[in-house]
Amino acid sequence: MRRLPLPALLLVSGALLLGCSDDDPASDSTSSSSTSSSASPSASGSAGASSGTAAVCSSLDQLQTSLAALTKTPLTEGGIAALQTAFTTVQADAAQVVDDAQDEYADQSDQLSADVSAVQGALGDAVANPGAATLQAVGSSIRTLTSDVTSFASDVGSTC
Numbered sequence: 157m158r159r160l161p162l163p164a165l166l167l168v169s170g171a172l173l174l175g176c177s178d179d180d181p182a183s184d185s186t187s188s189s190s191t192s193s194s195a196s197p198s199a200s201g202s203a204g205a206s207s208g209t210a211a212v213c214s215s216l217d218q219l220q221t222s223l224a225a226l227t228k229t230p231l232t233e234g235g236i237a238a239l240q241t242a243f244t245t246v247q248a249d250a251a252q253v254v255d256d257a258q259d260e261y262a263d264q265s266d267q268l269s270a271d272v273s274a275v276q277g278a279l280g281d282a283v284a285n286p287g288a289a290t291l292q293a294v295g296s297s298i299r300t301l302t303s304d305v306t307s308f309a310s311d312v313g314s315t316c
Contacts, residue, residue, distance in 0.1 A: 211256040213316035216309055219249040223305055227298065236282050239294065243279060246301075247272055253308075264308045271301040 226242040234241070250272045254265045278297040282290040 208256065208260060209312070209315045212253065212260065212312055215249065215252040215256045216305070216312060219246065219253050219305060220309060222246045222249045223302055227302065236279065236286070236294075240279055240283075243275060247276070257308075257312075261308070261312070264304075264311065267304055268301075268308065271297070271304050275301055 222242075222245040226239070226246050229238050229242045231239065250268055254269055257268075258265045274297040275294070278290070278294040282294050284290075
């Protein structure tokens with residue numbers, strides 16, 4: 157296996173940290189996302205909707221935790237393999253959010269699925285062709301996922 161040069165690893169590590177340094181959705185009032193206002197929960201107020209929203213809140217909280225762990229994964233210690241391992245948890249948590257949220261938040265669920273697929277593809281490219289460009293693509297796709305999850309959490313936040 158070919159090792160990545162230290163400057164490339166540091167570049168990606170820095171990009172990941174900068175892109176994900178603010179995990180508090182309340183302090184990021186200027187964050188924009190293609191999904192931030194595209195869907196809202198049903199106003200029916202039924203017991204089914206509230207229990208569904210509780211599941212969404214719980215699974216979204218778990219996704220935010222695993223995503224934060226992914227962004228703090230040190231590339232210099234474990235390389236791309238460490239990112240892939242951390243991303244496995246993010247994938248599982250994202251799948252649960254999509255499952256829980258699909259009925260009430262279809263647009264955001266679809267965007268979340270697309271974002272996860274983009275990170276998975278970028279990681280695959282980085283494994284196949286390690287280099288600065290592929291590592292930057294990994295960082296970019298993780299930042300997009302983080303941004304969209306933060307926006308989703310903000311949209312759902314008032315119902316949790």
